Amino acid sequence: MTSLEWSVFQGEAPSSQAGPSRTQELASQLVEADFKAILTSNEARTILSDADLLEGLIISSSAPSKSEESPLLRLIVAVALLHSFVQANWTGPNLSFTPLDILPSTTANDDEINAAALPLLTLQGEPAYHLASQPALLLLSRRLFLSLPNSLKTLPTWLLRLHLVHLSLLDEAVPLPSESLDSIQSLLEDPIVIEDQDLKAKIELEIGLYHHALGQDKLANQSFLAAARTSELEFELTGALGKRTKYQIALLSQLVLLAESRTREGEVEINHTEQNDDQVKAEISTSSNLPESIALNDDTLLEETEFTKVSSSSSSNNSTSKLSHLDPSNQPPLHPLDQALLLSLCLSQHNNSPSSGLTANQMMPFLSRVIAHPRNWSIHTTGLLLRSRLESTRSRTVERSTLQLQALIEQMPTSDSSPKERLKYFHQLPLPSKWDMERELAKRFLSIGVTRSALEIFDRLEMWEDSVSCLQRLDREEEAIKLVKDLIEGKKIESDTLTTLAKENLSENRRNKLTEGRKSKLYCLLGDLSLSSEESVKDPVGAKKLAIEMYEKAWEISNKTSSRSMRSLGALYVGGQDYEKAIECFKSALEINPLYARVWFTLGVCYSRLERWNEAKDAYRRQVGVEEDDAEGWNNLAAVYLRLGEENKKDSEDVKSATFENKHLAWRALRQGLRFAYGNWRMWQNYMIVSIDVGELSEAARAMTRIVEELSNTPNLLESSIDFDVLDKLVDSVTRDDYSLIKQGKIIPKTSNEGFGLLPLVERLFNETILPKISNQSRIWKSHARLERWKENWIESLNDYLKSYRCSIVFNEKVERDLEIWLEALNEIEILIATLYQLGPKAKIQSENENQLNLNGEKIKINDWKFQAKGIVRTFMGRTRESFENEKDWQRLQDLLDDLKKAD
Numbered sequence: 008m009t010s011l012e013w014s015v016f017q018g019e020a021p022s023s024q025a026g027p028s029r030t031q032e033l034a035s036q037l038v039e040a041d042f043k044a045i046l047t048s049n050e051a052r053t054i055l056s057d058a059d060l061l062e063g064l065i066i067s068s069s070a071p072s073k074s075e076e077s078p079l080l081r082l083i084v085a086v087a088l089l090h091s092f093v094q095a096n097w098t099g100p101n102l103s104f105t106p107l108d109i110l111p112s113t114t115a116n117d118d119e120i121n122a123a124a125l126p127l128l129t130l131q132g133e134p135a136y137h138l139a140s141q142p143a144l145l146l147l148s149r150r151l152f153l154s155l156p157n158s159l160k161t162l163p164t165w166l167l168r169l170h171l172v173h174l175s176l177l178d179e180a181v182p183l184p185s186e187s188l189d190s191i192q193s194l195l196e197d198p199i200v201i202e203d204q205d206l207k208a209k210i211e212l213e214i215g216l217y218h219h220a221l222g223q224d225k226l227a228n229q230s231f232l233a234a235a236r237t238s239e240l241e242f243e244l245t246g247a248l249g250k251r252t253k254y255q256i257a258l259l260s261q262l263v264l265l266a267e268s269r270t271r272e273g274e275v276e277i278n279h280t281e282q283n284d285d286q287v288k289a290e291i292s293t294s295s296n297l298p299e300s301i302a303l304n305d306d307t308l309l310e311e312t313e314f315t316k317v318s319s320s321s322s323s324n325n326s327t328s329k330l331s332h333l334d335p336s337n338q339p340p341l342h343p344l345d346q347a348l349l350l351s352l353c354l355s356q357h358n359n360s361p362s363s364g365l366t367a368n369q370m371m372p373f374l375s376r377v378i379a380h381p382r383n384w385s386i387h388t389t390g391l392l393l394r395s396r397l398e399s400t401r402s403r404t405v406e407r408s409t410l411q412l413q414a415l416i417e418q419m420p421t422s423d424s425s426p427k428e429r430l431k432y433f434h435q436l437p438l439p440s441k442w443d444m445e446r447e448l449a450k451r452f453l454s455i456g457v458t459r460s461a462l463e464i465f466d467r468l469e470m471w472e473d474s475v476s477c478l479q480r481l482d483r484e485e486e487a488i489k490l491v492k493d494l495i496e497g498k499k500i501e502s503d504t505l506t507t508l509a510k511e512n513l514s515e516n517r518r519n520k521l522t523e524g525r526k527s528k529l530y531c532l533l534g535d536l537s538l539s540s541e542e543s544v545k546d547p548v549g550a551k552k553l554a555i556e557m558y559e560k561a562w563e564i565s566n567k568t569s570s571r572s573m574r575s576l577g578a579l580y581v582g583g584q585d586y587e588k589a590i591e592c593f594k595s596a597l598e599i600n601p602l603y604a605r606v607w608f609t610l611g612v613c614y615s616r617l618e619r620w621n622e623a624k625d626a627y628r629r630q631v632g633v634e635e636d637d638a639e640g641w642n643n644l645a646a647v648y649l650r651l652g653e654e655n656k657k658d659s660e661d662v663k664s665a666t667f668e669n670k671h672l673a674w675r676a677l678r679q680g681l682r683f684a685y686g687n688w689r690m691w692q693n694y695m696i697v698s699i700d701v702g703e704l705s706e707a708a709r710a711m712t713r714i715v716e717e718l719s720n721t722p723n724l725l726e727s728s729i730d731f732d733v734l735d736k737l738v739d740s741v742t743r744d745d746y747s748l749i750k751q752g753k754i755i756p757k758t759s760n761e762g763f764g765l766l767p768l769v770e771r772l773f774n775e776t777i778l779p780k781i782s783n784q785s786r787i788w789k790s791h792a793r794l795e796r797w798k799e800n801w802i803e804s805l806n807d808y809l810k811s812y813r814c815s816i817v818f819n820e821k822v823e824r825d826l827e828i829w830l831e832a833l834n835e836i837e838i839l840i841a842t843l844y845q846l847g848p849k850a851k852i853q854s855e856n857e858n859q860l861n862l863n864g865e866k867i868k869i870n871d872w873k874f875q876a877k878g879i880v881r882t883f884m885g886r887t888r889e890s891f892e893n894e895k896d897w898q899r900l901q902d903l904l905d906d907l908k909k910a911d
Contacts, residue, residue, distance in 0.1 A: 134524025641680025
């Protein structure tokens with residue numbers, strides 16, 4: 008029986024000894040996608056007459072609440088229901104039966120049954136798309152799956168597949184219970200799964216698609232890569248000489264994906280040649296009619312990149328890569344599962360953060376590698392769809408992008424390939440539903456300015472939010488408001504499915520239950536419109552009041568299940584700085600669906616404004632848990648850690664600073680955030696300061712390096728980019744050790760965070776980063792001088808002190824008029840002369856004994872320090888004599904000069 012269960016999961020024909028003959032027969036029909044035969048069988052009719060399954064569907068049944076059929080048989084029926092729904096809404100062709108054909112006799116018709124099923128598919132306050140075809144099939148499948156016993160090993164994976172299909176009907180993603188995902192992870196350790204590489208790869212791939220559906224790109228990529236390793240798919244993104252345009256003469260390096268599947272059991276390894284490639288294409292063309300790839304027909308670009316032919320012998324001699332034997336211009340076909348894996352790796356594309364996914368330029372070689380050898384209808388459709396999305400942003404390819412999307416939509420209901428082939432890899436692909444593809448086409452029209460055509464599609468799909476957006480673009484706001492009001496008041500029927508609302512045999516309770524989710528969304532939409540209409544400019548207070556009324560109405564109509572209404576209302580309160588009310592709204596929204604990262608973030612902001620730091624910490628932690636790559640969230644979390652303990656600040660004057668533990672947590676939060684905002688100099692600045700506080704001095708030095716590098720092209724910010732206190736602390740830490748003991752080898756660096764171990768980092772910071780870019784800051788030269796003085800490099804230290812003097816306040820124009828500035832400059836000169844007294848003789852001796860070189864490799868010449876000192880004092884006295892000669896502190900200058908003369 009276990010063997011038969013796994014055959015059902017993999018969509019493979021069961022072996023002759025897999026189970027009872029009748030169960031095996033139904034399993035074979037399931038593999039062949041003969042769902043009508045299964046669902047109209049006596050066994051299925053017995054199962055589907057279960058009163059619990061039919062609750063709320065206007066069908067009465069006297070059958071017992073639990074069917075006596077075996078769990079495996081019930082599983083087969085549940086899968087047949089699910090795949091029937093998928094065929095009706097994703098893969099096509101249209102079904103040859105309806106729910107009425109498979110359910111107990113009833114006076115209700117198909118429309119009434121499907122209309123009754125819609126509200127029962129609402130998940131955590133998110134209503135299902137009301138134009139989905141045959142939603143009763145999904146509802147029955149869901150109820151049947153949830154009634155199955157845990158003794159079925161594959162049940163957790165089927166629940167994952169069911170959930171992914173269900174998510175496609177909702178506007179916002181809803182997570183599975185954590186224990187469900189844990190069960191699937193545990194299944195990966197099952198001996199049957201471990202022994203079958205493709206089976207394990209499929210499960211890991213489907214887990215990745217689930218994470219992708221929730222927007223968790225990092226977890227998704229980890230699962231996709233794990234699936235590729237399990238499948239032993241070898242792939243490498245590299246460069247090869249080739250041509251991309253028709254008139255290109257010189258061969259240039261082009262990105263290419265080299266990929267090769269492992270040889271499966273029963274397959275013959277192909278020594279790839281052009282003849283073999285033609286044979287594979289011929290076999291595929293005879294077995295199925297695949298979606299057409301629209302030609303580019305551009306006057307400049309080639310249909311696909313033409314790579315130069317490379318012999319396997321020559322390429323293998325020049326490379327250590329496992330794939331060096333492949334010819335980029337003529338690669339072997341990949342196994343369909345491996346093709347699905349490559350397509351999945353293209354899903355999370357973020358050009359601003361390549362670490363979290365492929366960039367646009369890197370994606371095309373992946374898609375080209377899959378599209379070049381079509382092996383399956385659904386895989387080829389997904390590949391063409393992803394290529395269409397990628398090409399929609401380029402002027403030369405946007406036309407093909409739109410035509411290709413139209414062609415994919417048109418071929419959905421046709422019977423050009425068998426349902427069996429279309430469903431075979433459905434669960435391993437991110438294939439969108441029919442209405443999602445049409446919506447995408449409408450948005451493509453919007454992107455190229457064809458707004459009216461987009462509006463027609465949105466109206467037909469009854470996606471009213473998008474319709475309203477189109478009307479606003481066309482400056483038809485009054486019409487948009489009227490449309491929504493008509494829908495709310497029932498003057499405009501939403502769809503043929505909902506016409507049953509008018510029938511007398513439906514109770515008022517049924518009518519309200521059916522429309523509460525839809526009506527709630529419409530009231531939210533009306534609230535949005537009141538804030539963006541022309542009236543809101545004339546009367547902003549009235550518009551805000553009306554919007555609040557609409558959002559609250561939506562909340563009431565939905566029986567407090569509309570997360571959308573509370574999110575919108577909370578955002579409105581935040582705009583009015585009414586943070587207490589906003590917090591209540593956001594908490595209500597997140598109780599329904601906790602996956603909204605931006606709502607957690609805004610909730611954290613509200614708590615921060617009210618100085619409720621513990622609650623702010625919890626909100627930001629939840630936010631970065633949902634959206635790990637949000638650097639701003641990590642930065643705010645770090646700021647909150649540093650403020651913890653200040654809740655009672657208003658009641659007490661003695662406010663303690665953050666504990667070391669909280670500072671360290673803040674440091675870790677900033678370090679995590681910088682992974683996703685590497686170029687954000689302000690975050691590096693925060694990280695630098697906190698690194699000093701927690702003793703991570705090497706990280707502080709690295710952070711200061713990043714700040715200077717990021718601001719090197721912004722002179723006005725670069726001048727103030729150095730935190731002198733941090734720089735001094737770095738130098739203090741290095742100079743803490745006795746240099747004489749270091750020279751004798753008696754001190755060995757134990758860590759790079761202090762003492763001699765920190766010296767290389769601080770030296771690089773000065774010599775390679777700061778001093779080449781910033782040379783007019785007095786304190787920088789003083790800090791560097793102290794470091795060189797500690798190293799007993801007297802010449803370099805003395806020159807640094809003199810450079811510091813030349814950048815100091817002494818050369819401020821106001822020094823000749825402002826007494827306060829003059830006194831400060833006088834102190835500066837006294838300190839410099841004292842330093843010259845100490846270092847001058849040592850530098851002179853060192854200059855005579857060594858050929859000292861500066862940073863530019865030039866020999867350093869040391870002038871007579873006494874002569875320099877006298878020149879400094881005399882020059883300053885000459886500049887300021889007229890203004891300050893009669894001041895009592897003038898004598899200090901005279902004494903300095905006299906002492907220097909006596910020293911001669």
